[in-house]
Amino acid sequence: MSKELSVGLVGRGGQGILFATTILANALFNSGYYVAQLQSYGAEVRGGAVLAYVIYSTERIENPFTESFDSLVMLHDVKIEAWEKIIVSSRVVIADEDMVRGPPPHAVRLPLIKVAAERGLSGKENVVALGCLAGIGVVGLDALQKVIPRGRDSSGNLAALRLGYELWLERKAKQVP
């Protein structure tokens, strides 16, 4: 059986977690992977805790339920015990430095939301998060660019993708080897 990898996104209702996860799943599918996308959210239109993820593999996914992620981006703290376990046991975690004050201690904290706002990309932190995932190497930046919706906002989305990608690379360059 080939190795399955998992990528998660966590945040609050309204931050576009499901949208970003759907884009990510589409990009991985177009890159030739079998994918399984799942999500959990509340009945609130805005404000409830949201967790969504994609498992991908070169073979059909046997089981879509995972107890940890290989990579995870957090755009907000979530106070749900069962999710905290998953978050803490995830391998690479990128967290927004203003909105995520809690665990996990090993998270790399980046000013995703703040910098997005400074560049006129408010509300696109979900797409910035996707850019970070491309930086880590989860998915090709070009694969994401191809599936990002070509609506009125496409240039903003493309800029947000690029911003996340660069934020991750800058941070990585600063790390002492």
Added chain:
Amino acid sequence: MRKLLLTGNEAVAEGALATGCNFYAGYPITPSSEIMHYMARELPKRGGVFIQSEDELAAINMVIGAALAGARAMTATSGPGFSLMQEGIGYAVMVEAPIVVVDVMRAGPATGQATKPAQGDVMQARWGRHGDQYVVVLAPSNPQEAHDLTIKAFAIAEELRVPVVVLTDEFVGHGREVVEVSEVAEASSRRVEVGPQEAPFYSPDPRKAPPLPPLGAGHYLLVTGSTHNEWGYRDVHRFETHFKLVKRLKDKVWLNKDKLFMYEVVGDEEPEVLFITYGSVARSAKTAVRKLREADVRAKLIRLKTLWPIDVPELRKLGGEPRAVVVPELNLGQLVYDIERAYNPFEVPVVHYGKVGGGIPIYPSELVSKALEVLKK
């Protein structure tokens, strides 16, 4: 055949369209609404009819009417809506309307947790109506199977003139995976032109449904939810008429259980631990079986695709003689009662592993631990 990335709900809709479904009436409810959205978009393009009704009561009755008039008709809902539809489903059993009802299970009772998965409607899907009545209940465990079993559901509904319930859960309905979509699927039909000498509510072979002359096509078709004779005339007095009718309605489902009872078996021929489950939970059980076998524990999974009718002697034969049976479900115990008919719990431990709420699945690791615990390893 197209390979698409679809949610289980979208896959249900694609399956229905492939089999020629041309009528959908429904009322939106989480987590089933995407089936309705898909049909609203696709059916008018294909010359079909889509109606958003005022509520679920209207939806189910529209579907019955359409089915009797010759359409391939379906609806989809979730817990609270499924409860409202029960009366209509009972009526469909009585008038032998070939309909498909999809229930995407969420955590109940009542409003419960609308966006979170559960498997609490198993008993309701079978027995939610009053009176003696038999329907068929199918339970897909992933989006591909949601597509495939919806096609199968239409075939069974047509063949037996019976409501078929496709029972999925939020994980299956909202889970998005790669699905091979059929363009056209075969579905046999009882809608044949019948002569005036052929009764629309009688079949000499108890395993077969009577032919269904479409309403409005010339045949004088009487339809009533009251007890009726083979010509559809009400008879609310005689024992023979009622008994013959309900017996026939049962037999056409029950006597076909060899064909209707579908399953998948994986793992060791003679297991120490046997898992029996269905739907999304079966995927964790499959992983658990693989992990246990890697640890030299003989393990087997029987994954039920059909939740009604269940062929208990067949189930026993498939399972072999395990030391323990584990039945994981996203509920407090429903399928487990059937398993206790297959395995005497005084002789073999039949252990229910139930969990529901919060959108938390049953993980493979929990099932491995449970198996080791019951085997005292």
